[in-house]
Amino acid sequence: MTTSQVHFVPPAPVPPLEPPSTRAFLRAVRSNSLGIFPEAAYREDTWVRRFLGRRSVLLNAPDAIHRVLVDNHSNYRRSGTAIRVLRPTNGDGLVLSEGETWRRQRRTIAPALAPRVLPMLARHIAETTAEALDSLAERADRPADLLAEMQFLALEIAGRSMFSLQMRQYGATMRRLLGEFADRYVQLDPLDMLLPPSIPTFRDLARRRWRTRWMRLIDTILHARLASPDTDDTSDLFGLLRASRDPETGVGFSPGELRDQVSTMILAGSETTALNMFWALTLLAQAPDQQRMVAKEVASLALTPESAFADLGKLPYTKAVVQEALRLFPPAYTLVREAIGADQAGAIALKRNDILMVAPWVLHRHHALWDRPAAFDPSRFLPDRPSPPRFAFLPFGAGPRTCVGAQFALTEATLVIASIIRRFDITLAEDRPVLPVAIMAIGPDHAPPFRLSPR
Numbered sequence: 001m002t003t004s005q006v007h008f009v010p011p012a013p014v015p016p017l018e019p020p021s022t023r024a025f026l027r028a029v030r031s032n033s034l035g036i037f038p039e040a041a042y043r044e045d046t047w048v049r050r051f052l053g054r055r056s057v058l059l060n061a062p063d064a065i066h067r068v069l070v071d072n073h074s075n076y077r078r079s080g081t082a083i084r085v086l087r088p089t090n091g092d093g094l095v096l097s098e099g100e101t102w103r104r105q106r107r108t109i110a111p112a113l114a115p116r117v118l119p120m121l122a123r124h125i126a127e128t129t130a131e132a133l134d135s136l137a138e139r140a141d142r143p144a145d146l147l148a149e150m151q152f153l154a155l156e157i158a159g160r161s162m163f164s165l166q167m168r169q170y171g172a173t174m175r176r177l178l179g180e181f182a183d184r185y186v187q188l189d190p191l192d193m194l195l196p197p198s199i200p201t202f203r204d205l206a207r208r209r210w211r212t213r214w215m216r217l218i219d220t221i222l223h224a225r226l227a228s229p230d231t232d233d234t235s236d237l238f239g240l241l242r243a244s245r246d247p248e249t250g251v252g253f254s255p256g257e258l259r260d261q262v263s264t265m266i267l268a269g270s271e272t273t274a275l276n277m278f279w280a281l282t283l284l285a286q287a288p289d290q291q292r293m294v295a296k297e298v299a300s301l302a303l304t305p306e307s308a309f310a311d312l313g314k315l316p317y318t319k320a321v322v323q324e325a326l327r328l329f330p331p332a333y334t335l336v337r338e339a340i341g342a343d344q345a346g347a348i349a350l351k352r353n354d355i356l357m358v359a360p361w362v363l364h365r366h367h368a369l370w371d372r373p374a375a376f377d378p379s380r381f382l383p384d385r386p387s388p389p390r391f392a393f394l395p396f397g398a399g400p401r402t403c404v405g406a407q408f409a410l411t412e413a414t415l416v417i418a419s420i421i422r423r424f425d426i427t428l429a430e431d432r433p434v435l436p437v438a439i440m441a442i443g444p445d446h447a448p449p450f451r452l453s454p455r
């Protein structure tokens, strides 16, 4: 596929020409955050707006992003609103911890997700995916909801690789709780934005009640894992996490911390990856040439639990599709930080309390950084092509707080997409455009039906 060929351009909301008014901004934050970025944000190095008396600065320039996420990262912390929304699911787990606690947690968790565990993960992924595809094949005469299928599959993979447990029995409750959280508690009230996170808002009280129910479910899963025979500290991520010790102090996680880490991993590890796989399939369903390229690449591979890890190295095009889906529809669409002190980030002087945004959604569609940014062209990520500009592609963030599960996610998405396309030719079963909506992550505005034809 050459760059001169016509590529599919997936539908996306048209950015407003003018910066949204405060009322439109609030509406967008509650219904689809992609609407907060005006056209200029996709062309300029920085875009600044004042909101409720505070300055929000969107950074697109590599040196400014590098300063905030890498060089001087300790001058920036998660914003109060992010803490309110993330606390119920993450508790004191890795995503929200700060300072020395964060460093200790990160050092402890990193070995459990290190490259050496990828062969074990690949085995779990291949096994679980094969079962899911057998079930899909039995239903191939009816349209498939691949959003729901990917959510259940990602949860099942997370459950098996983390807990050696079948998650089927917990899937429905988990989806119901997560749906309720997304519908009711992710939206921000003005008070959520005005008050410091130490002061609970009414919505926070409801979020806390939700957390009690969520943690009950996590406890049920933990108990099932602790009671399951034939598991030890090497059989899965839970075992590795439980056994892992901070290399510097020799201290492991307390039971409370372990519980929060487990909740963090289940959620961070399944929702984002499920959405990435869904978008990759939605793109391939609408781009037959690219789907053929994947089908050709996977045709001779076995993709069995035994071969999956070795097969991964033979899937450069499929991996490029996954990366291109991450570029066009990055599940984590904005990283938000709050400046603890003044700083100079590239050309812009930042003040204490400024809100900084690094938005993969904007960066990945920036006109100065990408050729035909709106087009679906996986070949831009092929190994023989020049790498994307520095800090232009940040689906997993950057710097010390970069995603700890990035390799897990890429391994999973690449193997799952390869396995599905090896088995089925996929198309959308209706013409209605599938539009991205960003609330907690970038999902679709509706779950489109897919037609699956066995190859």
Ligand code: HEM
Pocket (backbone or CB within 6 Å): 094, 095, 096, 106, 264, 265, 268, 269, 270, 272, 273, 276, 330, 331, 332, 335, 336, 394, 395, 396, 397, 398, 400, 401, 402, 403, 404, 405, 406, 408, 409
């Ligand atoms: C496509 C899938 C995924 C995407 C797009 C994604 C994206 C991200 C991003 C952007 C961050 C950085 C947030 C920030 O700097 O504010 C992050 C952090 C994190 N991710 Fe992921 N992630 C994915 C999969 C996973 C998986 C599979 C796991 C676990 C198995 C995971 C666990 C975490 C954790 C624990 C953090 C916090 C790291 C820290 O603060 O030190 N993620 N992720």
